Amino acid sequence: MPIQELKAFLDEKVTVYNHPNFIESDPIQIPHLYTLKEDIEIAGFLAATIAWGNRKMIIENAKKMMALMGNSPYDFVMSSGEKDVSHLESFVHRTFNGQDFIGFIKSLRHIYQNHNGLEAVFAKHQETHSMQQSISEFKKVFFETEHLPRTQKHISDPMNGSAAKRLNMMLRWFCRKDKNGVDLGIWETIPAAALSCPLDVHSGNVARKLELLLRKQNDAKALAELDANLRLLDPADPVKYDFALFGLGVFEGF
Template sequence: MNQKELKEFLDEKVIQYNNQDFIESDPVQIPHLFSQKEDIEIAGFLSASIAWGNRKMIIKNSHKMMELMGNTPYDFVMSHSEDNLADLETFVHRTFNGKDFGGFIKGLKHIYQNHNGLEAVFAKNQEKDSLQKSISEFKKIFFETDHLARTQKHISDPLNNSAAKRINMYLRWMVRQDTKGVDLGIWKSISPAVLSCPLDVHSGNVARKLGILERKQNDAKALAELDKKLRKMDAADPVKYDFALFGLGVFEGF
């Protein structure tokens, strides 16, 4: 396929997968449960943070997280007691356990109490074509509170050459202005043009087969390479192609 044909093919796949049907099999359904801004962004952040492995298990455990917080995530974050955190200790998703969950609650309270919320932290350090510095700075601020060293591994740092798939997916949910109702687009201080594709094994493999990614590892350098190609196809909304790449990989075995 030449460049024009490739863009047309991927644009068709975006239309095929970027619709309401996508929600029922994706963890993006979790923030859709809420209407208050802070509830949406906290629910999204926590569910994106455990978004690796089996998708059904991710969704099931994300629902469990919400239940453990009484389905009022912002209120729980801001008014929790040590006893409330102890109640979270039964939680486990792969290597993310109840202690990590408690550490995340403390980090979130710190962000809202001292840094004007999640959107403000990510918006503060954005660059003209990237949010990767924003992610790195967010991680520093998030872990200014008391936490276990092991918990830090659950937030990736792009400046340490991570593709930071889960947090880039979260940013897509919060920032992208989606007319189809999948991404929530509640953050207005960040442009969708600076978003990065949530690069994982599925999207990476499809991108290589289509010739829009050469680097073999799914790391920050591969992400920068893929972002550059996707921005040439749509400078205003490059990460819409995540739906095409992910859909081709997961649903079509491309």
């Protein structure tokens, strides 16, 4: 398909799926529950962390996480002691369990107390056309606190070959300014031009059918290849095509 024809096709699909109706069936609804920046950040980060598997289950379990924090995530992170977090041990989503949840609360508190919050950590190492080094550096900061070794697997590291789908999705939520009201756009320091498409089975398969991606694995190299091609279509906002690729794969069986 000629590039202009492909761009027109994908732009049309972005219009279809980058719509408020998208929110009700997507984990992005969790950070949309809040208005305080820090609440949005923590809710979005935790929802993105467990965003693998059945979408309905992801949303249900993310709501459970919020309820366990009294539906005040930032206040809970900053003020909860050892006794306050003990009830989180009951939580489980696939391989993410209550001990992981408790470890995440402690790491988040460390980031807000000692690193000026999530946005500051991600912004510190951003590059012009990539957040992958920044994601890797975030993982180092996140696990500066004492933690269980098993918990590390729940934060991906692009420098180890991961496509880091969930963190790239979260960055889209927080950084992309969206007049349609889907992405939240609460972070001012990271431009949409630096973002990457959250690469998963659905977006990867559609990208291959459209010849935007040749590599067979959904890894960091594949993400770099897809990013380069999406930037040809829109260098200022390449990640908007996540709506098109995901929508085509999940809702249209493209």
